[in-house]
Amino acid sequence: MGEYNNKPNSEIDMENGEILYDDGKHKFIWLGWGRLETGLIQTNQYLIIDGNKGVLLDPGGIHIFPKVVANVTKYIDLDDIDVIFFSHQDPDVSSGIPMWLSVTNANVYISDLWVRFLPHFGITDFSRIKGIPDGGQRLGDLEVIPAHFMHSPGNHIVFDSKSKILFNADIGAAVFNEGGEYLFVDKDNFNAHTALMEGFHKRYIASSNACRYYVNKVRSLSPKMIAPQHGGVFRDEAVEMFLNWLGNLKCGTDIIDELSR
Template sequence: MDFSKPIEIAHDVFWVGYVIPNDPFQCHVYLIKNGEESILIDPGSMITFPVVLEKVTSLVDLKNIKYIIMHHQDPDIVGCYSTFEKIMPKAERYIVTHWRTEMLLKHYMWDTPFYLIDQHNWKLKAGKRELEFVFTPYAHFPGAFCTYDKKTGILFSSDLFGGLTEEFSLFAKNVDDYFEAAKPFHKHYMPSQEVLHHALKQVQKKHPLMIAPQHGSIIKKDLINPLIEKLKDLECGLYLLDDYESDLYILNKTDEVLKQFFKDTVSLSSFNLVLRNLFDNIKKVIPSIQKIEICGISPLSEAEHCFSFGEDHKIVEIDKMDENYSFKKELKQNDKKIGDIYIIINKNMNKREKKLLEMLLNKIAVPVAISLEKELILRELEDNNKKLYEKSITDPLTKLYNREYMKEFLNKKIEEAKRYNFPLSVAMIDIDFFKKINDTYGHLIGDCVLKELSELLKNNFRGSDIVSRYGGEEIFIIMPFTDCENACKKLEYFRSLVEEYTFCDKKSVKITISAGVCEFDKENDGIEDLILKVDRKVYFAKKQGRNKVVCEKGG
């Protein structure tokens, strides 16, 4: 495509602009060739004027340009007109615009009279051609409007649908790429999402076949509606983000990270996931970021908790901060310090990235402080609840599970054994002549024996086995996925271990145990049946002389 010549984008409709070298802010000029009532749309600035004039005169005689549409008053579209007017032959000619634009353009003291669209029913009849005007107030100024050519279905959209493009492309290639170009343009040009949304709705009512914006790229029919739907979700007014920063890239990237962060803090219940996403999103715009670390003091217990997320893509709680950080920001809420955020970077950060990171830290400090405080309180409450629950199911002397938890767990495992058909065995242990130990050595030694026996049990049974204090000197053991034969072997081994063991060093107490073992019968046993059966096996062990293991079968 030869951009040094006019490009016909529809029948008798031409792009007559100039590609400004190395400029993402291209300004387009369009011409509708319409006999003696031809129409020039947004004539441009003095930068583009020489090329525009050459292209226009190659298509029409200047005396045949009857209407000059000026969508707004900015110099990039009207700056050349003082010169243009001087070289145009005397003829009937009008500047077509909105009264709000005319209030400013009249200060140029041009000779060309105005045709005010709001006073002509938002229409213009140019010979057999009819143009309609779409009022899009505040997008980007109070009198903003678009021009719709009914003959070709082209909507000349002024600043709407504009884009900032790294490389010139007269036509948008696809929705996603052009949206990325249009996004920063609209976010800083349009004052609010409501204004943009209203303007887009007005455009959609015309069902245009092509959109020709003043900036960016021309949009063909198949891209129009998908692009509009994406633009509707944009939150605009980018310059409200900071009082002093004017770098559009920094503002746009800061806004993108903040929007996602705020969305995550509302929608995600996991602080770790919020922190991970924050790291990933900052890493996208500042690749030199290596790690984020956040430390805070719990308002409930004043205990310090630190969280770290970095290039290993794992969040870990750390005991001590590494002081080798690059950026540090206090996290405060209502002037109360909650903690600190540390950003660790490598040496490749440039000045722009540094400014972006500093702005991000300033903007996220308060919401991160709120999230951190919430997380610290939640962790503290969860820890406290866990401790209370563990206390409620634990025997205070032996630190084994208590009888109530044993029954709850056994009920659960009985149901699972029935459903999934796995073996389940239980055992009961009773210390032989325990009363004699208390009478001989006193109750403190009796307690010592119980505690040391409990430690032996915990060290010699699996984590999946539940060992509980059933009552007095009786211990109850639940062994999922264990048949009676293997349970008996395990109990026999433990019995012999206890027999050889010396308890309570100072007193050198020797004890023996009697034990019963039963396997759950899925057809006939309930929880009480199973407990009664294993209790009877302990009774038989004692009757046979104690220091024995009696099993229901196979043992």
């Protein structure tokens, strides 16, 4: 059994990031925020290391590339990154792809739906782009799980079977007020945190039907932490609080009249 990060938010290293789980051979790392540029949505990047091999999850766009490279190389050589996973096609997830292909030898995995769109970010060699089928797939210890329409129509999340941490793409995203950022969502700050998630989920997530499908699947995995691409990481009791909140949310096509006014 490995160690989970149980630091209070006041002790988090925002600049360099934090190890969320470590059992000596296997690590799940949050790569930190560094200094944010105003006007950009804040993104979380994650690195999983198993032995001496690495997997990058949604490493992000051009603006944050130098910071992500700097933090990744504190833990692993870029040559040892085998897999880059993109949850979906958005530019905050994947627009850095030409640079990541040039500094690593990794294969890039993204939903089959988006393979044809990636070349528009400026790639000429498609041989390292691998399409993920709608039903997901296994990548070593990682279970790539469909979470379509949450928000993208071709969207996958990743369950790391060793750390039991779920990388959640945009699901659970929060938008912080400037200067009000924190890493962990616990039972004590969960209720206040929902105010930072609600606007995003109501407008970007397709429907409560898609939410229900996701919630049922994720409950069956019993993740220890849920790590979204924006906002805070849910841990301990806040994991179930989040699933309960999302399972009861009306969003997208449920409220299309309200949204279109």
